[in-house]
Structures are given as structure tokens and as C-alpha cells.
Amino acid sequence: MDKIIDIYKLRDRVKELKAAGKKVVLCHGCFDLMHPGHIKYFQAAKKMGDVLVVTISPDQYVDKGQGRPVFNQNLRAESIAALECVDYVSINQWPTAEETLRTLIPDMYVKGQEFQNLEDKTGKLQKEYKVMKDLGIEIGFTQEVVFSSTKLINQYFK
Numbered sequence: 001m002d003k004i005i006d007i008y009k010l011r012d013r014v015k016e017l018k019a020a021g022k023k024v025v026l027c028h029g030c031f032d033l034m035h036p037g038h039i040k041y042f043q044a045a046k047k048m049g050d051v052l053v054v055t056i057s058p059d060q061y062v063d064k065g066q067g068r069p070v071f072n073q074n075l076r077a078e079s080i081a082a083l084e085c086v087d088y089v090s091i092n093q094w095p096t097a098e099e100t101l102r103t104l105i106p107d108m109y110v111k112g113q114e115f116q117n118l119e120d121k122t123g124k125l126q127k128e129y130k131v132m133k134d135l136g137i138e139i140g141f142t143q144e145v146v147f148s149s150t151k152l153i154n155q156y157f158k
Contacts, residue, residue: 003081007090007103010053014104017051025049025140026106028097030057032069034079037112044142045110046085053088053106054080061095096124101131110140 005013014024027045031038031054046052056076062069069076073091081089092100101109109132111125132139 003086004077004089007055007093007100010088010090011103013088014051014053014106018107022051023049023108024051024053024104024106025108025110026053026055026097026101026104027110028055028057028092028100030062030064030069031076031080032062032064032071034076038080039083041110041112041142042080042083043085045140048110048140049108051087052085053090053104054086055090055092055097055100055104056080057095058091058093061092097128098124098131101128101135101137105135106137108138108140110142113141113143 017024025045025048027042042052042054056073059069059073071079077089077091080086094100097109109128129139131137
């Protein structure tokens with residue numbers, strides 16, 4: 001089974017899984033420069049449900065600064081799919097996860113504890129939270145070690 005799947009095929013798969021009584025958990029982000037914080041985040045998110053789906057921001061919508069993402073969307077998807085705890089990976093088609101949430105309608109959307117106050121400097125999380133509330137999607141937060149790919153890149157690779 002290929003873990004990397006088109007977003008619309010994933011929508012159909014999520015419907016099947018939910019109909020079978022499985023709890024589907026979604027994580028979404030850029031996930032450029034995979035690091036231990038990402039891995040622990042995915043492992044913790046997987047424990048919150050039966051099936052872990054990860055969607056990634058497409059290259060054209062990564063807003064982390066010049067020269068980013070370091071790794072293109074296909075390499076980022078392949079790296080995440082290689083993790084045992086991840087069941088499915090899809091490349092998002094939109095600038096935020098709002099439409100992803102509407103398309104997939106997971107049972108739970110999981111973010112790291114750095115977002116627990118439901119704020120981020122881009123305003124994306126606040127928009128996503130409104131969609132979650134409208135669709136009845138539960139929000140969860142992991143309590144794992146936090147790293148920033150941007151900080152790591154700036155600190156060690158420039």
C-alpha cells in the first residue's frame with residue numbers, strides 16, 4: 001500500500017475508515033527539514049486515534065522565507081511516509097489547512113503545544129479553528145519537545 005495519496009482519494013479513504021469506526025487524526029504543516037520534534041509530534045498524534053493522516057503544505061504556499069522549503073513537497077511527503085506511525089500522507093492544494101479540513105473532515109486535528117493558545121503569527125490557525133468548530137472536528141495538542149526548522153536552518157546551516 002502506498003501511503004502517499006491524492007487528497008481526493010484520501011477524502012474517500014477517510015470516509016471509509018470513519019464508517020468502519022476508526023478515529024482519524026490529521027496533522028498538517030510544512031515539515032521542512034524533518035527533525036526529532038516532528039517525529040515525536042507524529043507519534044503522540046497517532047496515540048490520539050486509530051489512523052494518522054498527515055497533509056503537507058505545497059511548495060508554492062510555504063511562507064517560511066527565501067529559499068524555503070529546503071526540500072520539495074515530494075521529498076517532504078516521502079520522508080513523512082517513511083515513518084511507521086504515519087498511515088497516509090497527502091500534499092495539500094491550498095494555502096492553509098482550512099479547505100483540507102473541509103475536504104477530509106477528520107475526527108481530530110492535532111497541533112503541537114506551541115499552538116495551544118490557538119494563535120499563530122500568520123492567523124492561519126485561527127481560521128482553521130473556525131472551520132473545525134463549524135464541522136465538529138475535535139482539536140488536540142501534543143506535549144512533546146518543540147523545535148523550529150526555521151531556527152535550526154538559520155542557526156546551523158547558514
